[in-house]
Amino acid sequence: MSTSVPEAEIVVLGNKSLGTIEGSLFGQFLELAGRCINGGAYDPESPMSRPDGVRTDVLEALRELRPTHLRYPGGCAVSYFDWQELVGPKESRPRAKLHRTLRGAQSTAFGIAEAWAYAEELGTELYLCVNAHTQSPEDAANLVEYLNGAGPTKWVDLRRSHGREEPYGVRLFGLGNEIYGDWQAGQKTAEQYAAWCREAIRQMKRADPSIRVVVCGCGRPNPEWDRTVLFATIGLADMISIHNYFGRPVFRDSMGASRVCREMLNALNVAIDEAMDTTLGVHPRAHREFGMLPEVQERPGIAFDEWGVWYHGDRDPVHCLEEVFNYGDALTVATLLHEILRNTRTVKLANVSLAVNMLGTVVTDRDRCVRQTTWYAQKLLRDGHSGRVVETVADGPVFSAKHERFFCGVVDPEKARDETLPTLRHYDDIAALDVLVSVDEAGRKATMSVVQKLEDRPLKTRLSFRGIEPRGGRVKVSRLTGGSLSASNTLDSPHNVGIETETAPLSEVFTFPAASLTVLEFEL
Numbered sequence: 001m002s003t004s005v006p007e008a009e010i011v012v013l014g015n016k017s018l019g020t021i022e023g024s025l026f027g028q029f030l031e032l033a034g035r036c037i038n039g040g041a042y043d044p045e046s047p048m049s050r051p052d053g054v055r056t057d058v059l060e061a062l063r064e065l066r067p068t069h070l071r072y073p074g075g076c077a078v079s080y081f082d083w084q085e086l087v088g089p090k091e092s093r094p095r096a097k098l099h100r101t102l103r104g105a106q107s108t109a110f111g112i113a114e115a116w117a118y119a120e121e122l123g124t125e126l127y128l129c130v131n132a133h134t135q136s137p138e139d140a141a142n143l144v145e146y147l148n149g150a151g152p153t154k155w156v157d158l159r160r161s162h163g164r165e166e167p168y169g170v171r172l173f174g175l176g177n178e179i180y181g182d183w184q185a186g187q188k189t190a191e192q193y194a195a196w197c198r199e200a201i202r203q204m205k206r207a208d209p210s211i212r213v214v215v216c217g218c219g220r221p222n223p224e225w226d227r228t229v230l231f232a233t234i235g236l237a238d239m240i241s242i243h244n245y246f247g248r249p250v251f252r253d254s255m256g257a258s259r260v261c262r263e264m265l266n267a268l269n270v271a272i273d274e275a276m277d278t279t280l281g282v283h284p285r286a287h288r289e290f291g292m293l294p295e296v297q298e299r300p301g302i303a304f305d306e307w308g309v310w311y312h313g314d315r316d317p318v319h320c321l322e323e324v325f326n327y328g329d330a331l332t333v334a335t336l337l338h339e340i341l342r343n344t345r346t347v348k349l350a351n352v353s354l355a356v357n358m359l360g361t362v363v364t365d366r367d368r369c370v371r372q373t374t375w376y377a378q379k380l381l382r383d384g385h386s387g388r389v390v391e392t393v394a395d396g397p398v399f400s401a402k403h404e405r406f407f408c409g410v411v412d413p414e415k416a417r418d419e420t421l422p423t424l425r426h427y428d429d430i431a432a433l434d435v436l437v438s439v440d441e442a443g444r445k446a447t448m449s450v451v452q453k454l455e456d457r458p459l460k461t462r463l464s465f466r467g468i469e470p471r472g473g474r475v476k477v478s479r480l481t482g483g484s485l486s487a488s489n490t491l492d493s494p495h496n497v498g499i500e501t502e503t504a505p506l507s508e509v510f511t512f513p514a515a516s517l518t519v520l521e522f523e524l
Helices: 056-063 076-080 112-122 137-148 154-161 190-207 223-233 257-280 286-290 327-342 373-384
Strands: 008-020 024-029 069-072 096-099 104-107 125-130 172-175 212-216 239-246 301-309 347-352 362-364 369-371 388-395 398-404 424-431 433-440 445-452 459-466 471-481 498-505 509-512 516-523
Touching: 008 327, 008 433, 008 445, 024 125, 024 301, 056 112, 056 362, 056 369, 069 112, 069 347, 076 096, 112 125, 125 137, 137 154, 137 172, 137 190, 172 190, 190 212, 190 223, 212 223, 223 239, 223 257, 239 257, 257 286, 257 301, 257 327, 257 398, 257 424, 301 327, 327 347, 327 373, 327 433, 327 445, 327 471, 327 516, 373 445, 373 471, 373 498, 373 516, 509 516
Parallel strands: 008 459, 024 069, 024 347, 069 125, 125 172, 172 212, 212 239, 239 301, 301 347
Antiparallel strands: 008 388, 096 104, 362 369, 388 433, 398 424, 433 445, 445 516, 459 509, 471 498, 471 516
């Protein structure tokens, strides 16, 4: 170890908890779009598939990530499918439906029963997105009754006629997807959508009071949408969703993604708190519009149910949005997961977008399945962190970066050099060390994950602990490997980026390599 003075310091405040890592924070997303499901997770033509068409290699790659839930069938796809077309014998369903946004036909063979069974095999729960676009609130309630009902009713009897006697017990439902956008079928105004949701949630929860329902938020592009929807559904909705995609061709700019994410979450929390004021009669519109104030048992949470890296993939007609992620993109994913886990008190659900091929965590062809660089970043943090997230202070170098305020589509290298775009946020204080620490008393361990964002040099760092004390004399060290920011895993070269693990002597000084993700596990 060099005798030079450390350039940075990390102070862990073990008694100051930010929240607990629990619930649906590490979800995956299967959409009936592109080659995500059809030709991806489900591919009867592949030699890697079972007789039921499920690819075992994809299933195993996703199982290793231990997802907390599985979002299905969209995304944008949800607005093109009536739920009745995704149940019953496959031969009685429509052969395919056109995903009009992406202009590709999607088979209905991987329907709701198949998605539920897939989630069961992953050891997780199904998060079912409902067509709030072109179907009615009554259709949504009928779906809940079909899935979860036990009595002798029309929709329960329909389920039984489809060969399923016992209720499925689906508990998570999302009402539509990005319904504010003109890229969706059945686009609605905030007022129209809020009215739809009020009726749907009432009827859905009368069919099954145990379900949890997520309404569509818009976030940064239109915070007034969120205010309108929250105000109308306070006391009914359990969560409100937001979406965003991140990343830029210049690495240091991608390292500003988590700041954009933090600002986005903070802004939505303000809107939620404003809606909560109605329960106290504080909001000036409350008595005028509600008369009797709504009864709220729980503050609505945030469902960050589409997030990921997307900035250099285009809509190829065959391989739609099939990005090849590099080592730098994996570091971006790690910083975003850090931000989600730092906000576990308000973020109740999060899932990366997407699981397979389209912006995929894994990619396939007919015979092969490859774990992308972003898979390994998810794996490191999913396996490493548990228990409660504690506060940390990182002192060290800072640098400047710029990043879009919200998803702006493909960012080519020429556009990335433009400093004047109004969509950009400019930062001059991005910390070189992005640190997350969790403490698991039951497991007698503390885990520290560090994204070192400087690409030109390592950082020798002093580690200080308050309130907890590492013991044992050794520390487990796991690293994302890759060799360069542009390294990627492809079908022809699948192992350029991975994970290496070793043990090292416990020391108060640790050197984090340039542009790196390191996970340290300490005994307590």
